Amino acid sequence: MFEPVSPVRAYERVVEQIEEAVFAGRLRPGARLPSERDLMTQFGVSRSTVREALRVLQSNGMIQSRAGDPRGPEVLPASPKTLRKSMSRLVRAESMSLAELLQFRMLMEGSAYQLAARLRTETQLGEMETALRDMADAKGHAAFSDADVAFHDAVARATQNTLIVVCSNVVRGVVLDSIADSLANAADQQALMSAYLEHHSDVLQAIRDRDGALAARLARQALYDYYGTFLPQTDRNLLATLVTS
Amino acid sequence: MFEPVSPVRAYERVVEQIEEAVFAGRLRPGARLPSERDLMTQFGVSRSTVREALRVLQSNGMIQSRAGDPRGPEVLPASPKTLRKSMSRLVRAESMSLAELLQFRMLMEGSAYQLAARLRTETQLGEMETALRDMADAKGHAAFSDADVAFHDAVARATQNTLIVVCSNVVRGVVLDSIADSLANAADQQALMSAYLEHHSDVLQAIRDRDGALAARLARQALYDYYGTFLPQTDRNLLATLVTS
DNA sequence: CCTAGTACGCTGGTCTGACCAGTAGACTTG
DNA sequence: CAAGTCTACTGGTCAGACCAGCGTACTAGG
Secondary structure, three states: OOOOOOOOOHHHHHHHHHHHHHHOOOOOOOOEOOOHHHHHHHHOOOHHHHHHHHHHHHHOOOEEOOOOOOOOOEEOOOOOHHHHHHHHHHHHHOOOOHHHHHHHHHHHHHHHHHHHHHHOOHHHHHHHHHHHHHHHHOOOHHHHHHHHHHHHHHHHHHOOOHHHHHHHHHHHHHHHHOOHHHHHOOOOHHHHHHHHHHHHHHHHHHHHOOOHHHHHHHHHHHHHHHHHHHOOHHHHHHHHHHHHO | OOOOOOOOOHHHHHHHHHHHHHHOOOOOOOOEOOOHHHHHHHHOOOHHHHHHHHHHHHHOOOEEOOOOOOOOOEEOOOOOHHHHHHHHHHHHHOOOOHHHHHHHHHHHHHHHHHHHHHHOOHHHHHHHHHHHHHHHHOOOHHHHHHHHHHHHHHHHHHOOOHHHHHHHHHHHHHHHHOOHHHHHOOOOHHHHHHHHHHHHHHHHHHHHOOOHHHHHHHHHHHHHHHHHHHOOHHHHHHHHHHHHO
């Protein structure tokens, strides 16, 4: 019949007020908050309380403070970093398998590529081509990976859906988080990379042809071939059925 | 050539150590941390530092503390709550439209339903039927919504992919966050609900028949019909093309 | 003997006041 | 006018204090 109530701590109200100001646009990214000592008089609380509030905001990625900077804490632009952090955390806590992550990514990226094939503009096609060329020219693993990210981002942007862009990015990051070391030690990196590259040029062609179904299938195939090598056989079989569907 | 370094604050190391203990399983959900005064001697820092560390952990949803409880701060089980919070935050900050959210949900849920149709067991089919019956029997909006959640969860679980379960849940939550008020004031709630219900029983039949493509299409259709009424016409047209693809 | 009620010892939440290293910008110096 | 120095303030940390709130152990009453 009634809802349980919990006491509202002082620092929570400080957080709320600052959050509200950010969301309402009164505090834009790049703006500076008053110093802790100013905030403490403005809110009428002690510095410890202000500091705990700022700590929360900082851990949420909303502000950043540097010791000594007379300009005060900086309001940061929204970033998917915290999203990625909390997803990574959950993946670890629930001990999700790489197979699950990969399956999810295949599903999501498949849908995204299908949509992208339909909506892509010539400009975006150009971005994808550039990224692909960068991948081919890449010397080290880092450069290759950067170009890869650029390619996927270009495709995601072609969907004209910000949430798809963000989530693709985040999920890719989470997959990489949980595989980074295996990837670095992979025996036949070179072969893997060139196969991956070839797949992507096929994907690009499908997107150019506005063949969404094909683009989706090829994207799933590329993921399967690239990351599947790190999976145990049983998981690999499970994902194989996803490639063609 | 070199990476920029930032000074590591004391409270960050405290956070790291406690996080590490949680991830390594040395601190399981339900366990209690030492009191702040104990932690301060164990870490060799002041109470303010300990408190700022605990504040960060609390805002990440890893612990919870109650004033006066002699058992100390409680380690919480991992929960998608923070994931939802950070996604909601991002949606607001990037001012994503409802159309984008819905499009994303249609894509993701479509894929999930397709997979669920293939993998569902008889038990899960039973869970879906129960949820559907609860929806039909539901008196108020709250009960209806609860049963709806149960249905979607049952389908998500049928995919046997934890990440799909979590993300479906989160995205549904985010959509509801950004529409809750419109939904409550909807003129023809009753008609909307009964149409929604009918769609779901069709979806269930498709899942029962293991017809993934149909299940996906019907799921997208249901979302479109239900939430589409809250969209401006142009956005609605955009999503309409998604339903049949 | 058991139960109801109370008192205690601790908890977290908040405040005060202090010190330090670090930074930006004004200020001085060549 | 450019180089370097100085200073006033910043955030990070510490110490010590007080309060309300919670469990528990103890006590008084049945």
